[in-house]
Amino acid sequence: MSLRINDTAPDFSATTTQGQIRFHEWIGDGWAILFSHPKDFTPVCTTELGYMAGIEPEFTRRNCKLIGLSIDPVDNHARWARDIEETQGHLPRYPMIGDTDLAVAKLYNMLPADEAGGCDGRTAATNATVRSVFVIGPDKKIKLMMTYPMTTGRNFDEILRVLDSMQMTAKHKVATPVNWKQGEDVIIAGSVSDDDAKALFPDGWKAPKPYLRIVKQPKP
Numbered sequence: 001m002s003l004r005i006n007d008t009a010p011d012f013s014a015t016t017t018q019g020q021i022r023f024h025e026w027i028g029d030g031w032a033i034l035f036s037h038p039k040d041f042t043p044v045c046t047t048e049l050g051y052m053a054g055i056e057p058e059f060t061r062r063n064c065k066l067i068g069l070s071i072d073p074v075d076n077h078a079r080w081a082r083d084i085e086e087t088q089g090h091l092p093r094y095p096m097i098g099d100t101d102l103a104v105a106k107l108y109n110m111l112p113a114d115e116a117g118g119c120d121g122r123t124a125a126t127n128a129t130v131r132s133v134f135v136i137g138p139d140k141k142i143k144l145m146m147t148y149p150m151t152t153g154r155n156f157d158e159i160l161r162v163l164d165s166m167q168m169t170a171k172h173k174v175a176t177p178v179n180w181k182q183g184e185d186v187i188i189a190g191s192v193s194d195d196d197a198k199a200l201f202p203d204g205w206k207a208p209k210p211y212l213r214i215v216k217q218p219k220p
Contacts, residue, residue, distance in 0.1 A: 003109050003145065009034075009136045010107045016067070016095035017074050017081070024140055026095075031064035031167070033159065034134045036099075036110060038127030040072040040080040044153050049080075050088020052156055062163055066094035071105060071119045071127050074098035105130050110147075124150060133159060135166070172218040173200060188213040 011024045037045040077096040085091035100119040105111040110130045135144035148154050165176040174186040188197050206214040
């Protein structure tokens with residue numbers, strides 16, 4: 001199953017470190033980030049899970065839940081969490097899915113649908129493609145997908161930046177330019193005519209080109 005931006009995020013039931021969940025029901029009416037890991041007790045993922053645990057309040061403030069996934073049993077996740085707290089200084093408090101039958105990894109196209117077996121005997125190398133980030137909106141549609149190699153730690157500050165952009169652009173008729181950060185100028189969306197823009201942005205805009213209309217970031 002191939003997934004694209006704006007596809008409905010596949011729903012599933014799964015066992016997590018916080019009990020059984022139904023994914024869409026667990027998301028509720030907010031945003032969610034599903035981020036996956038090929039194996040417990042792996043070095044790069046240990047740093048990632050610890051960092052996300054540390055900045056989880058920033059996501060909570062944005063009405064966004066975090067949920068991790070690893071192709072190992074939840075009992076292993078619980079032991080790994082203690083290592084993460086010891087080495088990274090933060091204990092993961094978000095749920096971690098135990099995807100022992102590879103069902104969620106296959107559902108999200110991180111492993112081939114015809115991949116045989118379960119977690120037993122699998123290594124981080126055989127699960128190398130299970131290193132993805134999915135940002136899912138309140139409408140349960142996929143807003144962003146990113147997949148990293150095993151040897152490169154993910155930049156979760158970037159995920160936070162993108163979440164800020166997506167939440168703002170979902171509310172206002174603007175887009176964000178390259179390397180945009182909170183408080184910086186934005187661009188009037190191309191779908192907005194100049195006549196409509198005059199009503200939406202009465203203070204006007206800068207336009208080095210007719211299609212590049214720059215305005216101050218809208219107020220929340």
